[in-house]
Amino acid sequence: xxxxxxxxxxxxxxxxxxxxxxxxxxxxxxxxxxxxxxxxxxxxxxxxxxxxxxxxxxxxxxxxxxxxxxxxxxxxxxxxxxxxxxxxxxxxxxxxxxxxxxxxxxxxxxxxxxxxxxxxxxxxxxxxxxxxxxxxxxxxxxxxxxxxxxxxxxxxxxxxxxxxxxxxxxxxxxxxxxxxxxxxxxxxxxxxxxxxxxxxxxxxxxxxxxxxxxxxxxxxxxxxxxxxxxxxxxxxxxxxxxxxxxxxxxxxxxxxxxxxxxxxxxxxxxxxxxxxxxxxxxxxxxxxxxxxxxxxxxxxxxxxxxxxxxxxxxxxxxxxxxxxxxxxxxxxxxxxxxxxxxxxxxxxxxxxxxxxxxxxxxxxxxxxxxxxxxxxxxxxxxxxxxxxxxxxxxxxxxxxxxxxxxxxxxxxxxxxxxxxxxxxxxxxxxxxxxxxxxxxxxxxxxxxxxxxxxxxxxxxxxxxxxxxxxxxxxxxxxxxxxxxxxxxxxxxxxxxxxxxxxxxxxxxxxxxxxxxxxxxxxxxxxxxxxxxxxxxxxxxxxxxxxxxxxxxxxxxxxxxxxxxxxxxxxxxxxxxxxxxxxxxxxxxxxxxxxxxxxxxxxxxxxxxxxxxxxxxxxxxxxxxxxxxxxxxxxxxxxxxxxxxxxxxxxxxxxxxxxxxxxxxxxxxxxxxxxxxxxxxxxxxxxxxxxxxxxxxxxxxxxxxxxxxxxxxxxxxxxxxxxxxxxxxxxxxxxxxxxxxxxxxxxxxxxxxxxxxxxxxxxxxxxxxxxxxxxxxxxxxxxxxxxxxxxxxxxxxxxxxx
Numbered sequence: 001x002x003x004x005x006x007x008x009x010x011x012x013x014x015x016x017x018x019x020x021x022x023x024x025x026x027x028x029x030x031x032x033x034x035x036x037x038x039x040x041x042x043x044x045x046x047x048x049x050x051x052x053x054x055x056x057x058x059x060x061x062x063x064x065x066x067x068x069x070x071x072x073x074x075x076x077x078x079x080x081x082x083x084x085x086x087x088x089x090x091x092x093x094x095x096x097x098x099x100x101x102x103x104x105x106x107x108x109x110x111x112x113x114x115x116x117x118x119x120x121x122x123x124x125x126x127x128x129x130x131x132x133x134x135x136x137x138x139x140x141x142x143x144x145x146x147x148x149x150x151x152x153x154x155x156x157x158x159x160x161x162x163x164x165x166x167x168x169x170x171x172x173x174x175x176x177x178x179x180x181x182x183x184x185x186x187x188x189x190x191x192x193x194x195x196x197x198x199x200x201x202x203x204x205x206x207x208x209x210x211x212x213x214x215x216x217x218x219x220x221x222x223x224x225x226x227x228x229x230x231x232x233x234x235x236x237x238x239x240x241x242x243x244x245x246x247x248x249x250x251x252x253x254x255x256x257x258x259x260x261x262x263x264x265x266x267x268x269x270x271x272x273x274x275x276x277x278x279x280x281x282x283x284x285x286x287x288x289x290x291x292x293x294x295x296x297x298x299x300x301x302x303x304x305x306x307x308x309x310x311x312x313x314x315x316x317x318x319x320x321x322x323x324x325x326x327x328x329x330x331x332x333x334x335x336x337x338x339x340x341x342x343x344x345x346x347x348x349x350x351x352x353x354x355x356x357x358x359x360x361x362x363x364x365x366x367x368x369x370x371x372x373x374x375x376x377x378x379x380x381x382x383x384x385x386x387x388x389x390x391x392x393x394x395x396x397x398x399x400x401x402x403x404x405x406x407x408x409x410x411x412x413x414x415x416x417x418x419x420x421x422x423x424x425x426x427x428x429x430x431x432x433x434x435x436x437x438x439x440x441x442x443x444x445x446x447x448x449x450x451x452x453x454x455x456x457x458x459x460x461x462x463x464x465x466x467x468x469x470x471x472x473x474x475x476x477x478x479x480x481x482x483x484x485x486x487x488x489x490x491x492x493x494x495x496x497x498x499x500x501x502x503x504x505x506x507x508x509x510x511x512x513x514x515x516x517x518x519x520x521x522x523x524x525x526x527x528x529x530x531x532x533x534x535x536x537x538x539x540x541x542x543x544x545x546x547x548x549x550x551x552x553x554x555x556x557x558x559x560x561x562x563x564x565x566x567x568x569x570x571x572x573x574x575x576x577x578x579x580x581x582x583x584x585x586x587x588x589x590x591x592x593x594x595x596x597x598x599x600x601x602x603x604x605x606x607x608x609x610x611x612x613x614x615x616x617x618x619x620x621x622x623x624x625x626x627x628x629x630x631x632x633x634x635x636x637x638x639x640x641x642x643x644x645x646x647x648x649x650x651x652x653x654x655x656x657x658x659x660x661x662x663x664x665x666x667x668x669x670x671x672x673x674x675x676x677x678x679x680x681x682x683x684x685x686x687x688x689x690x691x692x693x694x695x696x697x698x699x700x701x702x703x704x705x706x707x708x709x710x711x712x713x714x715x716x717x718x719x720x721x722x723x724x725x726x727x728x729x730x731x732x733x734x735x736x737x738x739x740x741x742x743x744x745x746x747x748x749x750x751x752x753x754x755x756x757x758x759x760x761x762x763x764x765x766x767x768x769x770x771x772x773x774x775x776x777x778x779x780x781x782x783x784x785x786x787x788x789x790x791x792x793x794x795x796x797x798x799x800x801x
Contacts, residue, residue: 091392094341097204097229099191102402102412103184104760108132108192109173115147115767116183117190119209119224122422122477123364123429123446125350127224129155129207131183133172133192140250141278142353142363143426143510145452145783152247152303152325155226158314161200162236168311169198185766187211187417189394201238201334204229210383210390211423213397213473218390220364220429223347223379225387230342232334241314243329244344245303250281252324255299258377262289263384265345265377266297266326275373276360276434281350284376285328288384292333293342299326343387347380349373352434356511359437364429364444371434406797410753411790414760418790419469420767425449425783428457428513429477437515438495445484445514446477447507451771451781456506456520457513460485461587462786464534465730469791471542479542479553485535486560488517502567503531503560523589529571529579529600530586532564533607537670540610544674548617558618565611568604569630576641577633579604581651588663588709590723595653601638602648602667605631605679609671635679643684647691650710658713659724662696663731664688669738673795682742689739693747697754701775706732706755708775717775726772729755730786733793740796752793759787 099105108131118139120126125140128147135153138146160166169175171194180196188211194203206227210218230240248268258265265286272280287295298316300306306327309316314331332340351371354360362371369375383390402412426449433439450459458481471478487496488504497517505528509519518525525531539557543550571579578601581593586600593599608631615624642648650659665688671679678685692707699715700708708717709731710724718724732755739748759765763777771781 091388091395093388095388096339096341097191097206097227099184099193099204100186100398100402102409103186103189103191104413104417104766105182105184106131106766107178108176108181108183109178111764113764113766113768114173117185117187117207117417117420117767118423119188119207119346120222120423121209121211121218121220121365122474123220123353123427124222125348125353125363126423127346127348128424129190131185131192133170133175133181137249139424139426140281140348140350142428143355143449143455143513145426150247150249152245154245154303155205156243156245156307156310157194157199157203158239158241158243158310158331159199159201160239160314161234162238164200166311166314167198168307170307185417186398186413187420188423189391189398200234201240202231202233203240203242204231205242206391208391208394209423210386210394211419212390212393215393216474216476217368219474220368221379221383222349222363222365222376223345223383225383225390226344226346227387227391228330228342228344229339230332230334231339232336235336237336238334239314239331240334240340241310241329241331242342242344243306243310243316243327244285244346245306245325245327246283246285246346247325248281248283249324250279250283250348250350252282254322254324255320255326257297257318257320258284258381260381263287263381264289264295264297264328265380266299266320266328267377268299268324268326270373274371275351278350278352278354278360280352280373281348282374282376284345284347284380285326286345286347286377286380286384287328287330288343290342293340294331296329296331297327299323301325343384345380345383345387347376347383349376349379353428353430355428355508355513355515358511359513359515360434361428361430361514362432362434364431367431367444401794406800407794408749408752410749410756411793411797414756415790415794417760417766418769418788419473421466421769421783421785421788422448422470424767425785426452426455426457426510430514440493440495444480446480447484447513448785449510449783450506451784453781454520455510457509458485458504458507459520459785460503460505460531461525461528461534462730462784464530464538465734465789465792466785466787467538468795469788471545472791472795475542475546478538479546479550482535482538482542483553483556486539486557489532489535489560489563500526501563502526503535503564505531523584527571527582528585528587529568529581529597530603532567533600533603533667535564536561536607536610536614537603537674540614540676541670541674543617544613554614554617558614561611561614562623565607565627565630568607576637577630577635578637581653588723590721591710592721593651593654595651595657596637596641597651598638598642598648598661598664599650599666601634601642602665602679603670604667605634605638606667606671606674606676608634609676609679610674613676638680639684647688648680648684656712656718659718660691660695660711660713662692662707662709662735664692665738666731666734669734669741669792672741673737673792673799675799685738685742686744689735689742689744690747692735693739693744693751697747697751700727703750704754705758705773705775707735707751722774722780723772726774726780728772728786729759729769729784730771730789733787733789737789737792737796740793740800745800748793748796 114132118126251270253271296316504517505525508516612627706727710718768782769787771784
């Protein structure tokens with residue numbers, strides 16, 4: 001996709017609650033490797049119970065079961081931890097906050113770009129507490145890119161040492177100044193460490209939502225946890241209070257209090273009956289009383305009034321009324337050398353989401369909490385009861401990567417932080433029609449945006465790369481999206497748009513999601529040479545790498561696989577076995593290619609191998625033989641027409657066929673990743689990747705910014721289009737994965753480290769990873785789908801000999 005480049009500088013089960021513990025220095029690391037109690041959660045509605053990769057029996061998105069884990073290193077079944085057998089001890093309530101060394105860190109006053117990790121489950125909408133301490137919540141409206149700061153939302157802290165003066169401050173960069181706090185992130189966890197001289201008692205807070213691999217239920221929850229740790233290093237007792245203020249802008253009409261045992265919640269209520277729009281919802285702010293900890297609450301007409309009340313003695317007035325603005329606070333009296341750990345929970349219930357002015361859908365979490373729009377307290381209460389087991393599951397999953405020496409250090413932090421995309425990318429995960437449109441009530445469709453600049457849902461040519469994270473961690477969701485794309489090829493379903501006989505580019509845009517194929521019209525994607533091969537490879541991946549036992553998924557996709565293969569074969573105009581390009585007809589939609597191409601030809605070779613295996617699995621030996629014949633013929637042409645003796649030419653018919661394309665071995669990468677035979681001789685693959693390393697990487701900004709898409713044979717960047725002179729982040733990760741699989745891990749590591757440095761260090765692209773950048777630092781299409789291809793690099797390390 002193409003729009004003008006944006007100059008970089010213009011983008012500006014123990015119910016663990018509040019616990020008092022002895023102060024313990026936090027250690028760096030990923031936490032213990034054992035898990036505690038939590039269930040995967042089979043919720044009401046939906047026929048999609050799958051075993052997935054995580055804890056217990058999890059609610060899947062559709063009527064398919066994955067019989068084996070994906071490739072994401074998900075945690076073992078929760079409750080399996082313990083010290084027997086040499087493993088680490090089980091988690092215990094009140095563990096001190098530990099920030100892994102691999103977390104991305106930034107001073108809260110550093111930099112010109114200040115975004116942070118979001119809270120909120122897939123399809124629930126998200127809220128972001130930026131690393132400068134300010135909140136924005138515009139992305140609760142799914143598909144919106146509103147990042148306007150809400151000054152009614154914020155954390156405040158009160159501190160008073162025995163015999164000293166009280167101090168109250170807002171916990172943002174203006175209220176604190178330099179050197180007072182550091183932000184860190186390892187999504188879905190993030191932290192702020194208040195370590196500066198302004199804080200006699202020190203504080204840390206850990207933010208997270210229960211985004212847990214294989215736990216389809218909890219990954220949908222509209223909730224965030226803020227687990228606070230207050231430590232007193234002084235010689236006298238200290239009172240510390242933390243307050244969260246919030247306003248209900250979704251029809252808020254007042255506040256009420258809910259309690260259960262020690263749990264206290266301030267519910268910011270809404271008016272009206274059953275919700276029928278995305279503008280109707282409620283919020284709950286909640287915390288927990290404990291020995292030495294007192295929770296208070298208040299609604300008011302201004303944040304200033306709430307801050308003034310807190311400043312009196314660290315508590316609120318415990319009053320409610322007709323205000324849509326309110327706060328929850330806890331006050332802890334911490335003795336010298338001791339710590340207090342107290343949770344604050346923010347939950348919301350906005351059941352309906354709407355595609356522009358069109359269809360309305362219920363959000364996935366309503367499978368578990370109903371559609372009434374008044375369940376925010378129920379959600380918050382579960383979070384208070386289960387927040388530590390949720391955290392332990394996340395810690396154990398992340399530790400399985402952070403503590404594994406086979407992964408390089410540059411990979412580890414970025415691997416998790418790039419998962420922010422699935423939370424913020426306008427993600428739809430529906431649980432039924434809310435406006436009468438055709439819908440299968442037993443199937444929950446899923447999709448996310450290509451980007452906010454290119455507002456197309458699903459985007460199959462891009463998700464071929466960018467679905468590796470989703471497949472690795474939540475394979476049943478990925479299977480659901482693959483089935484949806486199969487429906488674009490062939491289906492008789494009344495709840496889908498009419499099939500178009502070829503793989504769709506997308507599921508519609510922000511106005512037409514799930515109701516239209518191909519909202520993208522910049523090019524005619526129905527004639528593209530890559531989409532059908534990519535669909536076949538995604539079908540094979542999702543079937544083969546989950547155990548080759550999901551017959552229901554295979555049977556559903558098989559008719560589309562056959563038609564997709566026939567479509568690609570029909571694009572062979574000269575009978576040499578490979579599809580021919582006739583200009584701009586693949587994911588590089590401003591790159592003019594002609595004749596046979598290394599990119600589309602290699603994808604067809606890999607798809608032929610995959611289709612042969614699928615045909616064999618369904619018992620069609622005749623068609624399996626046909627696909628083998630297609631492969632044999634195409635491979636001969638691929639070698640004879642494209643191999644230069646050192647690499648594969650970009651194509652056979654353009655003005656400069658000898659150009660070096662970084663993505664020339666996409667088919668080889670995918671085939672190897674799926675356990676299929678290599679489509680080219682391994683010596684040719686190693687030679688071609690070496691050529692890419694020496695030219696597209698080393699000669700592009702001196703090997704500091706990933707691989708450029710196209711270089712000339714004489715070693716200069718091809719400037720014939722913006723796409724030839726760009727580095728694409730996602731396709732670069734495909735190159736890294738391919739190189740690892742061919743035994744070039746050292747060279748791959750250099751490229752990978754340069755990509756991570758550009759995004760997370762030098763260029764300030766954190767939590768908005770773009771599709772592309774040029775050597776001058778200009779970027780294009782932030783918040784882009786394809787960057788999560790990083791998870792394919794992890795898979796490459798997993799399967800490396």
